[in-house]
Amino acid sequence: MSETLHTQKTTSYPWLAYAIKRLISGVIAIWFIATATFFGMHLIPGDPLSSEKKMSPQIRKNLEARYGLDKPLLTQYGIFLKNIAKGDFGISFTQENRRVNDIIREHFPISALLGVLALIFATLGGIFLGAFAATHKNQLSDHVIMLMVILVVSVPGFVFAALSQLGIMKINDAFNTDFPIAGFSSLSHLVVPSIVLGLGTLAYLTRLMRSSLLDIESADYIRTAKAKGLSNAQIFAKHKLRNALLPVVTVLGPAVAGITTGGFVVEMIFAIPGLGKYFVEAVQQLDYTVIMGTAVFYGGFLVLTVILVDILYGWVDPRIQVVK
Amino acid sequence: MLLDVNHLSVEFQESQGSIKAVRNISFSVDKGETLVILGESGCGKSVSMQAIMGLFHDQANINIKGSVKLHGHELLTLNEQKRHQIRGKQISMIFQDPMSSLNPTMKIGDQIAEVLITHKAYAKQEAWQEAILLLEKTRISDAHLRVNQYPFELSGGMLQRVMIAMSIACKPDILIADEPTTALDVSVQEQILDLLKTLQAEEAMSLILITHDFGVACQMADQVAVMYAGKIIEYGALDSVFYDTGHPYTKKLKASIPRLDHPQGKPLTVIEGSPPDLFNPPKGCAFTARCDFAMRICNKKHPQAYTLNSEKTSDSTHGSPSHCADCWIHDDDCPKPIKTAYRKIK
Numbered sequence: 303m304s305e306t307l308h309t310q311k312t313t314s315y316p317w318l319a320y321a322i323k324r325l326i327s328g329v330i331a332i333w334f335i336a337t338a339t340f341f342g343m344h345l346i347p348g349d350p351l352s353s354e355k356k357m358s359p360q361i362r363k364n365l366e367a368r369y370g371l372d373k374p375l376l377t378q379y380g381i382f383l384k385n386i387a388k389g390d391f392g393i394s395f396t397q398e399n400r401r402v403n404d405i406i407r408e409h410f411p412i413s414a415l416l417g418v419l420a421l422i423f424a425t426l427g428g429i430f431l432g433a434f435a436a437t438h439k440n441q442l443s444d445h446v447i448m449l450m451v452i453l454v455v456s457v458p459g460f461v462f463a464a465l466s467q468l469g470i471m472k473i474n475d476a477f478n479t480d481f482p483i484a485g486f487s488s489l490s491h492l493v494v495p496s497i498v499l500g501l502g503t504l505a506y507l508t509r510l511m512r513s514s515l516l517d518i519e520s521a522d523y524i525r526t527a528k529a530k531g532l533s534n535a536q537i538f539a540k541h542k543l544r545n546a547l548l549p550v551v552t553v554l555g556p557a558v559a560g561i562t563t564g565g566f567v568v569e570m571i572f573a574i575p576g577l578g579k580y581f582v583e584a585v586q587q588l589d590y591t592v593i594m595g596t597a598v599f600y601g602g603f604l605v606l607t608v609i610l611v612d613i614l615y616g617w618v619d620p621r622i623q624v625v626k
Numbered sequence: 627m628l629l630d631v632n633h634l635s636v637e638f639q640e641s642q643g644s645i646k647a648v649r650n651i652s653f654s655v656d657k658g659e660t661l662v663i664l665g666e667s668g669c670g671k672s673v674s675m676q677a678i679m680g681l682f683h684d685q686a687n688i689n690i691k692g693s694v695k696l697h698g699h700e701l702l703t704l705n706e707q708k709r710h711q712i713r714g715k716q717i718s719m720i721f722q723d724p725m726s727s728l729n730p731t732m733k734i735g736d737q738i739a740e741v742l743i744t745h746k747a748y749a750k751q752e753a754w755q756e757a758i759l760l761l762e763k764t765r766i767s768d769a770h771l772r773v774n775q776y777p778f779e780l781s782g783g784m785l786q787r788v789m790i791a792m793s794i795a796c797k798p799d800i801l802i803a804d805e806p807t808t809a810l811d812v813s814v815q816e817q818i819l820d821l822l823k824t825l826q827a828e829e830a831m832s833l834i835l836i837t838h839d840f841g842v843a844c845q846m847a848d849q850v851a852v853m854y855a856g857k858i859i860e861y862g863a864l865d866s867v868f869y870d871t872g873h874p875y876t877k878k879l880k881a882s883i884p885r886l887d888h889p890q891g892k893p894l895t896v897i898e899g900s901p902p903d904l905f906n907p908p909k910g911c912a913f914t915a916r917c918d919f920a921m922r923i924c925n926k927k928h929p930q931a932y933t934l935n936s937e938k939t940s941d942s943t944h945g946s947p948s949h950c951a952d953c954w955i956h957d958d959d960c961p962k963p964i965k966t967a968y969r970k971i972k
Binding site for chain 1: 676679681684706707710711712713714715718719721723726727728729730731732740741744745776778789792
């Protein structure tokens with residue numbers, strides 16, 4: 303709160319001041335991610351050219367010169383920083399003449415769509431199931447939900463991915479339907495992958511929502527609401543729900559990160575041509591420019607998400623409104 | 627009588643047994659009258675009030691016995707819907723800590739308007755206008771700005787005014803104030819008590835005020851009920867209880883009011899010891915262990931309520947019940963020297 307007062311006093315555009323402050327810290331975070339990835343990547347033995355078939359030293363030398371790999375590491379780092387400052391991630395090593403910017407532009411929307419669907423499924427489902435479990439505390443439905451939650455949290459996502467593919471196959475066989483198992487050509491291809499992708503987050507949010515609602519149950523202001531003569535439904539909708547959502551909103555940032563990284567695996571299993579698939583392949587083939595491009599891009603994306611979540615948080619909880 | 631409470635008992639069922647938080651208390655409040663319930667922490671003051679409000683009703687582990695009648699209608703057996711209609715409209719309550727008693731994520735105006743919308747079917751616009759008027763009644767500064775603020779932007783004293791505005795929104799017959807000033811600093815305490823007194827007169831409502839401060843009782847009360855370990859051990863008009871104190875516990879409470887002329891360096895008077903365990907309340911008088919006048923009988927049997935100097939209370943304007951105290955010291959068989967010694971102390 304003191305931060306709020308401060309920005310309000312120093313400038314007449316508190317929003318702007320806040321945004322600039324957050325963006326500067328965001329840029330520093332991205333620089334850190336870029337640097338760590340850059341040097342980490344170069345520590346891995348081999349380089350993008352070593353996976354190619356045998357080539358003569360002369361050709362290799364020419365290629366190194368073309369991609370700038372012959373320069374000292376620090377010079378490469380400098381060039382790389384200069385390029386990303388201009389927004390240019392370079393050309394892919396493994397996909398002939400394809401610019402990393404184009405790869406991101408073409409494939410990120412698919413990943414984003416998958417991620418957004420998964421996030422919506424996880425958030426709405428988590429809030430609903432958590433609220434349901436809390437209002438049926440210690441009843442059979444609560445126990446069943448909590449058991450499922452533990453199951454989902456403890457089994458890795460790729461198991462559910464494989465199981466769901468098996469399930470779709472069996473259903474298609476049994477009912478003579480043609481529900482997509484993998485690939486991406488229509489929105490219906492994303493239904494199962496987004497459910498699988500959101501499942502872990504959903505389970506986590508369910509637990510969080512349940513305990514948060516049960517905590518609020520004994521809050522003083524709920525007693526006040528009862529003393530005012532509000533019905534249980536009114537108390538739930540107007541007093542409990544919003545306050546119970548606070549912890550859920552807090553973890554939305556990390557949840558987005560979780561879904562983003564989880565997306566890499568889900569995209570591989572379901573053969574969805576999203577950016578995650580390229581990222582994983584790039585790491586396997588040491589495609590330096592694609593690794594750096596996607597890492598920096600994802601870093602920037604997550605930094606922006608966290609800033610957005612902070613703003614959203616202020617909207618849900620006026621006490622920590624970043625700017626008034 | 628406006629409010630009649632008879633043989634009210636509240637028990638909390640816990641895994642280790644049951645806590646007998648309120649044990650068979652009876653009192654009544656007349657229209658426009660102030661009853662102060664006095665006692666130290668954990669003696670059942672708040673619990674009894676929350677039981678009257680029906681705030682425990684959805685909790686299965688809480689056992690409530692006895693009868694609470696408002697205008698002659700039993701409250702304890704009401705169904706959920708009827709109870710909602712009475713709470714906040716005919717009986718309302720304000721709580722100890724205003725900082726945590728208001729919803730932190732809801733505007734002040736909404737929180738007040740909510741009462742009017744629920745009970746009086748006001749439109750939102752109307753209710754907000756009324757909320758500003760109500761806040762002005764509580765003498766809060768800039769009421770029209772406050773409605774748009776959130777609880778964290780207001781001080782404790784202002785929040786308690788908001789709570790008061792909320793509780794008088796529907797002109798209730800009875801306002802229960804559960805230690806409304808404990809969380810506030812002394813100068814604000816004074817203002818809040820004054821405000822309660824003025825509003826009570828303006829709205830002709832009855833007030834039940836819970837406090838552990840005998841000073842507050844003297845300032846506010848018509849009637850005083852002193853509670854100890856879940857029982858009312860002394861009950862009567864303020865003057866009578868203050869000047870003709872009938873229970874050693876009340877005397878000690880009185881003696882522990884800090885005085886301005888208290889000699890410097892001398893420790894303040896305290897009541898030694900602590901209240902008994904309510905899992906297993908003593909068979910006899912619960913105060914025996916801390917009492918200077920304890921006799922053998924005190925441990926064995928709880929004394930009946932002895933009526934004291936009935937001629938003095940009979941001229942009370944409200945026709946209120948006579949002054950009673952649960953103490954063996956008033957028994958005819960109590961030895962003279964003990965009676966004299968009791969009378970001697972302040």
